[in-house]
Amino acid sequence: MSKHKLSLKILGLLTAGLSVTAGAAPVTLTIESWRNDDLAIWRDQIIPAFEKQHPDIKVRFAPTAPTEYNAALNSKLDAGTAGDLITCRPFDASLELYKSGRLAALNELKGMENFAPVAKAAWSTDDSKVTFCVPIASVIHGFIYNRDAFAKAGVSPPTTEGEFFDVLSKLKGKLRLVPLAMGTKDGWETASMGYQNIAPNYYKGEEGRRALLAGKAKLTDPQFVEPFRLLAKWKPYLATGFEAQTYPDSQNLFTLGRAAVYPAGSWEIASFNKQAKFPMGAFPPPVAKAGDKCFISDHPDLGLGLNTKSPHAAQAKVFLEWVASKEFAALYSNALPGFFSLNKAPVELRDPLAKEFLTWRSKCESTIRPTYQILSRGTPNLENEFWVVGAGVINGTLTPEAAAQRLQKGLSSWYKPAQ
Amino acid sequence: MATAILQPVGNGQAQASQSTRPVRWHIAIFLAPALTIYTLLMALPLAETFRLAFFRGAAHDREYAGLANFRVLILDERWAAQFWNALANSIWFFSIHLLVMIPLAVLLAALLSVRGLRAAGLYRTAIFMPTMLSFVIIGFVWKLILSPLWGVAPTLLAAVGLESLFQPWLGKEQYALTALGFISVWQYVGIPMVLSYAAMLAIPAEVLEAAEVDGITGLAQFFRIRLPLLWPTIGVITILTFVSNFNSFELVYTAQGVLAGPNFSSDILGTLLYRTLFGAQLQLGDPHMGATVATMMFLIVLMVVCGFLFFVQRKLVRYQF
Numbered sequence: 001m002s003k004h005k006l007s008l009k010i011l012g013l014l015t016a017g018l019s020v021t022a023g024a025a026p027v028t029l030t031i032e033s034w035r036n037d038d039l040a041i042w043r044d045q046i047i048p049a050f051e052k053q054h055p056d057i058k059v060r061f062a063p064t065a066p067t068e069y070n071a072a073l074n075s076k077l078d079a080g081t082a083g084d085l086i087t088c089r090p091f092d093a094s095l096e097l098y099k100s101g102r103l104a105a106l107n108e109l110k111g112m113e114n115f116a117p118v119a120k121a122a123w124s125t126d127d128s129k130v131t132f133c134v135p136i137a138s139v140i141h142g143f144i145y146n147r148d149a150f151a152k153a154g155v156s157p158p159t160t161e162g163e164f165f166d167v168l169s170k171l172k173g174k175l176r177l178v179p180l181a182m183g184t185k186d187g188w189e190t191a192s193m194g195y196q197n198i199a200p201n202y203y204k205g206e207e208g209r210r211a212l213l214a215g216k217a218k219l220t221d222p223q224f225v226e227p228f229r230l231l232a233k234w235k236p237y238l239a240t241g242f243e244a245q246t247y248p249d250s251q252n253l254f255t256l257g258r259a260a261v262y263p264a265g266s267w268e269i270a271s272f273n274k275q276a277k278f279p280m281g282a283f284p285p286p287v288a289k290a291g292d293k294c295f296i297s298d299h300p301d302l303g304l305g306l307n308t309k310s311p312h313a314a315q316a317k318v319f320l321e322w323v324a325s326k327e328f329a330a331l332y333s334n335a336l337p338g339f340f341s342l343n344k345a346p347v348e349l350r351d352p353l354a355k356e357f358l359t360w361r362s363k364c365e366s367t368i369r370p371t372y373q374i375l376s377r378g379t380p381n382l383e384n385e386f387w388v389v390g391a392g393v394i395n396g397t398l399t400p401e402a403a404a405q406r407l408q409k410g411l412s413s414w415y416k417p418a419q
Numbered sequence: 420m421a422t423a424i425l426q427p428v429g430n431g432q433a434q435a436s437q438s439t440r441p442v443r444w445h446i447a448i449f450l451a452p453a454l455t456i457y458t459l460l461m462a463l464p465l466a467e468t469f470r471l472a473f474f475r476g477a478a479h480d481r482e483y484a485g486l487a488n489f490r491v492l493i494l495d496e497r498w499a500a501q502f503w504n505a506l507a508n509s510i511w512f513f514s515i516h517l518l519v520m521i522p523l524a525v526l527l528a529a530l531l532s533v534r535g536l537r538a539a540g541l542y543r544t545a546i547f548m549p550t551m552l553s554f555v556i557i558g559f560v561w562k563l564i565l566s567p568l569w570g571v572a573p574t575l576l577a578a579v580g581l582e583s584l585f586q587p588w589l590g591k592e593q594y595a596l597t598a599l600g601f602i603s604v605w606q607y608v609g610i611p612m613v614l615s616y617a618a619m620l621a622i623p624a625e626v627l628e629a630a631e632v633d634g635i636t637g638l639a640q641f642f643r644i645r646l647p648l649l650w651p652t653i654g655v656i657t658i659l660t661f662v663s664n665f666n667s668f669e670l671v672y673t674a675q676g677v678l679a680g681p682n683f684s685s686d687i688l689g690t691l692l693y694r695t696l697f698g699a700q701l702q703l704g705d706p707h708m709g710a711t712v713a714t715m716m717f718l719i720v721l722m723v724v725c726g727f728l729f730f731v732q733r734k735l736v737r738y739q740f
Contacts, residue, residue, distance in 0.1 A: 067677065071697040074704065096703055185590045187680050188700065241567020243590025243681065249568050376701035379497050383701040388682050395681065397592060413497055 027312045028058040029319055030083030032076070034069030035302070037271070041335045049331055050322055057315045077102050077307070084310035085319065088133035088303035090122035091372045097305070098125070098132040104306040105130045109317065111324025118366075119342035122300035126374070133303030134324045136332065137339035140266045140357045141197040141297040147279040149177055149260040157283035161230065164286040168237045171260045179237040181259035183245025190231070190390030191383065193263040196297050196369045198285045199227035205295035205367035213374060215417030219408040220401075226288075228393050228400035235394055243395055251275075266357045267301075269338030273353070282356045284364060298366035300342060378414030385410050465717075471710035488711040498708070502715075504683055505691040508596055512687055513664040515600030516607075521656060523604070524611035525649065529641055531612075532619045543616070547609035554606075558673025561602045565589055589674060592684040599685055603670055607663075611656040618652040619645060651735050658727050665720050668693060688716050 031042070042061035050059060062083060064072045070093055076082035077097070086103060088094040097103045106112060107130060112120075115135050123133035145157065150167075153174045158164040168179040182189055203209070203223040211217035217224070239245060239253060254262040255275040262268070264282070272280060287294050304323050306316050322328055329343035337351035340358060349355045371383040385407055392398030398406075475484040492498050527546060531539050549557065565572050565588055573585045588598040622645060630636075630644050668689025671679050677699040679686035694702065696709025 071704065074697075092701060092703060093698075183590075185587075185680065186676055187678055239568060241573075241585075241587035241590070244565065244567050244587030245590070246562070246566075249566065253568060372701065377703075379702075380501075381699070381702035384678060384699060387678055387700075388680065391681055395590075397682065410497075 026056050026058050027315045028060055029085060029310075029312060029316055030060045030062050031085040031087065031304070032069075032073055032083040033061060033063040033087035034066040034089075035087065036063040036065060038336060039063055045335045046328075046331060049327075050319065053322075054318060057318065059319060077309075080309055082307055082309070084307055084312055084316045086133075086305045086307050088123055088305045090300045090303070090368075092374075092377060094123055094133055094303070094305065095125065098130070101308055103132045104308045104313070105132055106134060106306065106320065107131055109134065109324065110321045114324055114326070114343050114345065116342075116344060119300060121373070122368070123303045123305070133305035134320050135300060135342040136302045136304055136323065137336070138298050138300045138342055139339060140360065141193065141299070142264060142266070142282050142284045142357060142360065143197075144254070144262045144264040144268065144272065144280055144282050144353070146254070146257060146260050146276075147281050149175060149257075149278075150281070153260075157281060158286050159283070160290050160292075161286050161288050165233065168261070172237060175260070178239040178253060178259040179261060180234055181250045181254040181262045182234070182238060183242045183247070183250050184391035184394050185244050186247045187387035187391045189247055189250065189263070190394055191371075191386040192369070193265060194231050194234070194394070195227055195386060195390050196371075197263055198230060199224070199370070200295035200297055200367045201285055201287045201292065202226045203370075204293075205365045209367055209370045209373075212370060213417070215415075219411065220404045225400055225404045228389075228403050231390065232393050232396070232400055235396060238394070266338035266340065266354065269351065269353050269357075270336055273337070273351070280353055282353055284360045294360075294364035295367055296360050296364045297369055298340075298361060299368050299372070302339065375411065375415065378411075380410040380413070382407065382411055468710045468713050468717075471706055472714045475707050484707070488707055489715070492708065492711050492715065501683065501686070501691060502712070505686045505688045506719075508685065509665055509667075509687045511596060512600050512603070512667065513661055515597065516604060516660050516664055517657065519601070520604040520608050520660065521611055521653060524608050524656070525615050525646075525653065527608070527612045528615035528619055529645065531616055543613070546612060549606045550609040552606070554669040555673050557602065557606050558670055562589065562674055565598070590681060592681050595675065595681060596685040596687075599670055599674060602674070603667070606670075607660075611660070614652055614656055615649060618649050622648050647736075648738060651732075651737055654727075654732050654735055658724060658732075661723060661727075662720055665716060665723075688712070688719075692716065 033042075039061060047059045047061060051057065060083075070089065073082060073086065086097070088097075088103070094103065098105070112131060112134070117128065119135045119138075120131045121128065123135060124131045149171065150156065153167075153171050155167045155170050158167045171177055171179040182193065184190055200208070203212075203217070208217060208223060212219070212224075219225075235242075239259065245253075250259075250262070251268070251271070253259045255272055257276070257278055262272075284294055284296055304320060306313065306320060310316050324343075326343060326345040329341035329345060330347050333339065333341045333347045333354075334350055337349065337354035338357070340354075340361075341347050349358060371386055376383040389398055389403035389406055393400055393403050472488055473484060473486075474481045475488060476482050492502050530536070531543055564570050567573060567585070567587045573582060576582050576585050586594060588594040626648075627640065627644065630640055635643055666689060667687060671685050671687055671690050672693065675685045675690075677690070677694055679690040679694075692709060692712045695712050696704055696706060698704035
């Protein structure tokens, strides 16, 4: 027995010794993220810039695949093995983490004053009293096009709905090109790059979105149905067999020069710059009539929060303060063109395509995707339904009116203000 | 389930001299490791799943819900449509295996056991090969083969002048699940084939020779001698296929994504379970409804397997040689 006690004592001494040495050695912070595409950029550009200023803190960027991120993160948090810093999805996924005590409140963090309330909305409680993630970046929707193809077909970027379809039919007629690179197989593109891209011009951005939230507007109202009618008209301009065309297929189709226009999110810019051998341009979603006010989907996409269980909370906060700084904003926006900093301080961008997207912020009014705040909390899930009916409308298996009715019926079944 | 079927019928010898023997502790000791691992990794999680299905609310304020979750899943309009759709799709998915894979496997086994067949080993290996591939590879490869943009399927059809037959199968509501069913058949046909092949090899040569002496050869021999001897094996194959089909998830998930599109036409119980339990994009995971779906899946499989064992498998005649 005494032997056991002795070994216990030795063990105790050993662990005490270990924790002392751990205090002296540099602390390593781990970042959980779904941006596995950005691994090299974080490792080679962003993290070294921070470590230079803080030699006592090491940072490790540990991403998982985007589709597995939510499930993997939740399991890791439950098991207590998640990293110190958590990359935050916008709205409910992160709000749920804050509510269940997984993410720390960051109101007091130095640098939070660098963000406008709109930027913080995606990572704040419904009453916007508590913010739990440092906003990092938003993505803007629009269309990226092949300049060579446009020159060959003798067309210029369209500004109105009429011009848009005119350009598409000219591209189809004159060149042996697919006018629009989008498929309906994965579904989400039809929502994010289809409906949620073009629709804000019709329901007037924030005004329409807020009316929907307040229950003053319905998805069956004309301003919400009209975008579906336009989507249905995309069908003849898509590639043959678009029903089985996946998201990577569409990307390849465009970057290989086999399609002329790509309904895009600005996050594509970095990879398109690398892959496409032709000059690219971008135009915002066309408005109904010339002279109409334009609206763009400028969607907060990514923030960074603090795991409440982190053993190195103090160091993690130092990192978060740096993330909230102007220096980080400039570094990040230029390292990852297409992810636009949410920091109030203006950032000088070097990438011409990203610059083009950013000019729309001053010309048009920004809004966020209509389904992301509150409206996707119930069953059936409105965002998922948008994927399904968006694909249905383009495939021609669902009429625009039937699509709107299905969405509204699903929403009213659980969202009370909408009834 | 397989072990239950394969267990030998008790032969009564053990009880004979029980009273005179000392307590046999070694049995308990030898069983303990397996039993512990099984309990920890299988029985407890299963029990916990059942328990979760009877609760609702978030993790910090969980409340007992009785059968409410089940009522919602089966009857509430918001969930029931998804559940019944997934169940119908699972049944269709199984039907494809039942009607295509099993007859095909028996046919292949019969062909392989033809005496004097050249390169039988090569065929056997080639047909069995896909079974050993990862489902991720299968999903990805078939998505590429069937891709309307760069797939070989449209090119191959064009080569024989049948291009008009090509459809973006995985993207059409009416074809997607059937196409996935055939992919799954292609992947798994090796297992029932090998099982039937082994059963056919076990048929004693004397039986077949006796049949030949009586003038029963060729097809007649297959249907009147081999097939009746194969029924018990086919029964086991059917039940194994049923269990794996009703718990299947990976092929649909890798090929069609978490929403099992288009318009949920390829949504089977496994993908519904995954979506409910772990969430999808903005849909947050719901452990209680997820557990309810899992429990329903377990009950369906249990009922069908029991029904099969009691009413079908027991009636099959086994011949002893």
